[in-house]
Amino acid sequence: MTKPVGMEVAVAAAEAVALCNIDVAACYPITPNTHIAEHLADIIADGRIDAEYITVESEHSALSAVMGASGTGARTFTATSSQGLMYMHEILPITPAMRLPVVMGLGNRAVSGPINIWNDHSDIIMQRDSGWLSIFADNGQEAVDMFIQAFKIAEHPDVLLPINVNMDGFQLTHVVEPIVFPTQAQVNKFLPPYKPFASLHPDHPLSMGTLGLPEIYTEAVKARDVATVNAKKVIVQIWQEWEKQFGRKYEPVMTYKTAGAEILILTMGSMGETAEVAVDALRKKGVKVGLLKLKLWRPFPFDEIRKAVRGAKTLVVTDRALSYGGPGGPVCSEIRAALYDQPNRPEIVNYIIGLGGRDVRVEDFMKMIEGAPKAKKSGDAYQIYGVRE
Amino acid sequence: MLEIRWHGRGGQGAVTSVELLAMAAIDEGKFAQGFPSFGPERRGAPVEAFNRVDTKQIKIRSRIYNPDVSVVLDESQIGPAVVAGLKPSGTLIVNTAKKAGEVRDLLKKKNADYAGKIATVDATAIAWHELGVPITNTTMLGALLKVTNVVKLDALKEPVEHRFGRIAQKNLKALRRAYDEVQVR
Amino acid sequence: MKKWPETWKEYNTGGIVFEPGNARSFKTGPWRSLRPVWDNSKCIKCGVCYIFCPEGCVQEGPDGFFAADLDYCKGCGICAHECWPSAISMIEEGQES
Numbered sequence: 042m043t044k045p046v047g048m049e050v051a052v053a054a055a056e057a058v059a060l061c062n063i064d065v066a067a068c069y070p071i072t073p074n075t076h077i078a079e080h081l082a083d084i085i086a087d088g089r090i091d092a093e094y095i096t097v098e099s100e101h102s103a104l105s106a107v108m109g110a111s112g113t114g115a116r117t118f119t120a121t122s123s124q125g126l127m128y129m130h131e132i133l134p135i136t137p138a139m140r141l142p143v144v145m146g147l148g149n150r151a152v153s154g155p156i157n158i159w160n161d162h163s164d165i166i167m168q169r170d171s172g173w174l175s176i177f178a179d180n181g182q183e184a185v186d187m188f189i190q191a192f193k194i195a196e197h198p199d200v201l202l203p204i205n206v207n208m209d210g211f212q213l214t215h216v217v218e219p220i221v222f223p224t225q226a227q228v229n230k231f232l233p234p235y236k237p238f239a240s241l242h243p244d245h246p247l248s249m250g251t252l253g254l255p256e257i258y259t260e261a262v263k264a265r266d267v268a269t270v271n272a273k274k275v276i277v278q279i280w281q282e283w284e285k286q287f288g289r290k291y292e293p294v295m296t297y298k299t300a301g302a303e304i305l306i307l308t309m310g311s312m313g314e315t316a317e318v319a320v321d322a323l324r325k326k327g328v329k330v331g332l333l334k335l336k337l338w339r340p341f342p343f344d345e346i347r348k349a350v351r352g353a354k355t356l357v358v359t360d361r362a363l364s365y366g367g368p369g370g371p372v373c374s375e376i377r378a379a380l381y382d383q384p385n386r387p388e389i390v391n392y393i394i395g396l397g398g399r400d401v402r403v404e405d406f407m408k409m410i411e412g413a414p415k416a417k418k419s420g421d422a423y424q425i426y427g428v429r430e
Numbered sequence: 431m432l433e434i435r436w437h438g439r440g441g442q443g444a445v446t447s448v449e450l451l452a453m454a455a456i457d458e459g460k461f462a463q464g465f466p467s468f469g470p471e472r473r474g475a476p477v478e479a480f481n482r483v484d485t486k487q488i489k490i491r492s493r494i495y496n497p498d499v500s501v502v503l504d505e506s507q508i509g510p511a512v513v514a515g516l517k518p519s520g521t522l523i524v525n526t527a528k529k530a531g532e533v534r535d536l537l538k539k540k541n542a543d544y545a546g547k548i549a550t551v552d553a554t555a556i557a558w559h560e561l562g563v564p565i566t567n568t569t570m571l572g573a574l575l576k577v578t579n580v581v582k583l584d585a586l587k588e589p590v591e592h593r594f595g596r597i598a599q600k601n602l603k604a605l606r607r608a609y610d611e612v613q614v615r
Numbered sequence: 616m617k618k619w620p621e622t623w624k625e626y627n628t629g630g631i632v633f634e635p636g637n638a639r640s641f642k643t644g645p646w647r648s649l650r651p652v653w654d655n656s657k658c659i660k661c662g663v664c665y666i667f668c669p670e671g672c673v674q675e676g677p678d679g680f681f682a683a684d685l686d687y688c689k690g691c692g693i694c695a696h697e698c699w700p701s702a703i704s705m706i707e708e709g710q711e712s
Binding site: 044046047049159160211216217218219311312315318398400 | 448449452453454455456457459461462463464465466468488489490491492493495589
């Protein structure tokens, strides 16, 4: 293990991808993912790794290009944000349907309009049902670790699904912070070469991207859903392998000071560590509060959530996106679904916070936690925190 | 934890400064963050950038509202924003040919009362002389180091050389001059 | 050949078809109500029928004349429509040519 280096997280993400022996990358730069795309292009152009970088005219083509490459058995990477992800929309669900283990870096950014380049989770949430596996980093180190894990997860013979690694735009992508890089030898030990179960080659022809008539489409959906649900087991196993080799722990739902907690607050993404500071301060004041950090968004860890909330009276769920006219925050919807048929479930308060780059401070977490009883009484399914009334 | 807020204008290199300082601090074995205010950084528009430096892991990811140090790259920005939330025990570091007392009076005139320490250095003059351009970001790093000792002067050598290549030595010279010439009142 | 997998478990990963050219076992000839018949006395061997056949079932014989593989010809009539010397006529199935 090398000593920590100060590096911008987006640049570090590109360095992590470069450690993974990729064959083909295609990215169309868009704020705030630009530095991933640019730095990876630099690495390949400088000949530091033996890979092809396909310059494309759009995100639609970026994903199409890496899917074609993945079909030939190449290890592939793309990266995007917000409107770029929206532009990939038509292609996104086809990647998991074809079971191509593409890895994507997402610098999460609000979706327009009004036009906004800053962080929230509306981009990934709008593509939630595309069938990609989704994991969230809390900090730069986790982002670096997760990119290396992502290739192993996606390419596992029991998974064979694409995966996106989510990093909050700016809040993570544009911060210079300490990063510990594994050595190339350590990565090689952790991540074996990609062995595709099928690949396009003239010597052994096959057809990919086939038609599914009504007689087969339902079975295709079922097969894909089973693979997605089963991926959780592999993800957990690979995270345990990572911990064994590198000492850093990853779980679908991470817990922080949850022992004896009556109130739990749940975050997804870079707000998690700021929330830890709030929990520390409140614990000092005698408030029995703990933190849950959701690392695995798809497949959603229903069992782990049920286990993690056991014993808590109140669960405060924070969401960085909103389903307009729907049940509120997308994370909270999942959690309500997970707990609906549980005998002793906590009361749930859902706050929508940190939209379009609105800063989230330690004080905000204290207010959300302390204000939870009042919010509960209001009977609203969700509250938009900090909105000027 | 030391929290630093930089005030500059788009193109003056405030973001580069916070990156260089974070890299230097991390290289010294400390924990640090360096990040921009995440705005659309248009040339000439007022921008903020931030540093946190600590001996422990830094968890907070919000902007800095109560800095220990406020660094002002450009005299024209002197006003309420540069002292907003600045700790009374902290320091305002300004690039100006004016004396500390004059800066304090100017702040008062702009309805920004500030009783803490003020450090001044004519970074623009240094930058013109050493770099041939009025870009004061690396120069002001020198002043910051003198006031805070947040990292050793030598710790910036490698990050500056990596970032600036053939003009690195000129930048390092400007930085050292500001380190020597800054006045704290 | 089984027409559909019995259950979802038999659905090939990613819907991949591993058997090259297996469309050959899917005979579309019975869809036909009209069939193309060539009058080789008018045929100039230009091959327009071969080029335009959407099913790819028109092939050139050893004598240079063309014929449709009736296992696959759907009877669409494009060959007859495109044939400018009008050497191809579409005849109702069951009738003598």
